[in-house]
Amino acid sequence: LALAEAGVSSGFFVGKKGLFSSEKIRKMFRGTPLEGYRELQYSNLDELRRVELDQIVRPLLPVSTGQDKLVSIDNAFNVKGVGVVALGFVVSGTLKVHDELYLTESKTSEVKSIQVMDENVEEAPTGSRVGIAFKSFTEKELEKGGYLSGDDRFWLPERARLTKNPFYKGEPNVLLFSVAGQVLTSEVKCAGDGLCAVNMRRKIPASLTRAVAFDPS
Numbered sequence: 639l640a641l642a643e644a645g646v647s648s649g650f651f652v653g654k655k656g657l658f659s660s661e662k663i664r665k666m667f668r669g670t671p672l673e674g675y676r677e678l679q680y681s682n683l684d685e686l687r688r689v690e691l692d693q694i695v696r697p698l699l700p701v702s703t704g705q706d707k708l709v710s711i712d713n714a715f716n717v718k719g720v721g722v723v724a725l726g727f728v729v730s731g732t733l734k735v736h737d738e739l740y741l742t743e744s745k746t747s748e749v750k751s752i753q754v755m756d757e758n759v760e761e762a763p764t765g766s767r768v769g770i771a772f773k774s775f776t777e778k779e780l781e782k783g784g785y786l787s788g789d790d791r792f793w794l795p796e797r798a799r800l801t802k803n804p805f806y807k808g809e810p811n812v813l814l815f816s817v818a819g820q821v822l823t824s825e826v827k828c829a830g831d832g833l834c835a836v837n838m839r840r841k842i843p844a845s846l847t848r849a850v851a852f853d854p855s
Contacts, residue, residue, distance in 0.1 A: 639803055640816075642670045643850045648698050650676035652686070695765075706845050707731035707788030709739065709768070710819030714780035717771070721750070724770050724780050729818045730845070731788060733768065734761040739786040742841070746790075747774040783820060791844035798836050800828060800851060808853055815849040817842060823854075 641649070649672075657663065658677045667673045678694065680686040711726040737749045752759050753769040762768045770786075798815075815822045815838065822842075828834035 639805065640850055640852075641672060643803060644816075645671070647671045648674070650678050650694060650698070652678045652680070655679040655681055707733055707737060707739070708818065708843055708845060709733060709770070709786040711780055711783050711786060712819065713783075714775075714777050716777050720771050722772050722775050722777050722780065724772065724775070724786070726768060726770070726786075727819055728762050728764050728766045728768055730764055732761050732763050733766070733770070737788060739772075739788060740790050740792075741775065741779060741784065741786060743790050743792050745775075745779070747772040785818070785820070785843050785846075787843040787845070789843065789845065792841040793844050794841045795824075795836055795838050798826075798834050798849075798851075799832050800826075800834050801832065806853070808855070810853045810855065812854060814852040814854050816852065817846055817849040822849075 651658065651672075656679075658679065667675070676694075678689065680689070708729040708731060709724075709726050710729050711724045713725040715723060717723050733749065733752060735749055735752055738746050739749060740746050750771040750773050752762050752771075754762050754766050809828075811825060811827075813824060813826050813836075815824060815836075820842075822838045822840060824836045824838045826834045826836050
């Protein structure tokens with residue numbers, strides 16, 4: 639359901655041979671974007687280890703345009719001799735060494751170095767898992783997670799138009815919004831037309847205008 643609501647129209651499944659022939663599995667996929675996903679089947683783990691997963695994943699990733707640089711941060715810590723390092727994913731654009739990234743409208747820092755798979759790189763495309771060393775951000779500023787943007791425009795969501803999945807029958811008062819790798823909690827009050835007042839209490843980059851909402855109850 640989450641993949642369908644997020645509009646992830648291409649991908650692949652990994653499973654033991656024979657799994658995807660199950661009618662139960664096929665029925666779950668029917669009528670969703672998952673119906674067109676590729677199947678990657680294996681007999682044992684040794685066979686799976688020989689598969690070049692990076693080569694399979696690469697064509698499915700969005701094309702990096704060099705614009706709208708956005709990184710979703712999930713951890714930060716100090717490294718002796720390096721400084722503050724943040725871990726996260728490149729959500730969009732191509733991240734490069736010496737890029738200036740915004741944590742808020744006014745707080746910025748230059749990217750000192752980038753690592754992908756423990757190797758130093760000069761740039762990291764969309765979809766990369768990265769470690770980023772900064773010149774001036776502190777661990778405390780990054781420790782709670784958040785976003786790093788190449789743009790200084792941020793906004794505070796106050797209204798959202800919700801489209802209910804037909805499988806969901808509830809009327810929630812609180813929702814979890816999954817927004818580009820971060821989960822934000824908000825009280826919601828919806829009108830009959832699906833337009834809801836929200837209270838996320840946290841600004842997000844202006845390029846983020848879509849989220850998948852979950853009922854935590």
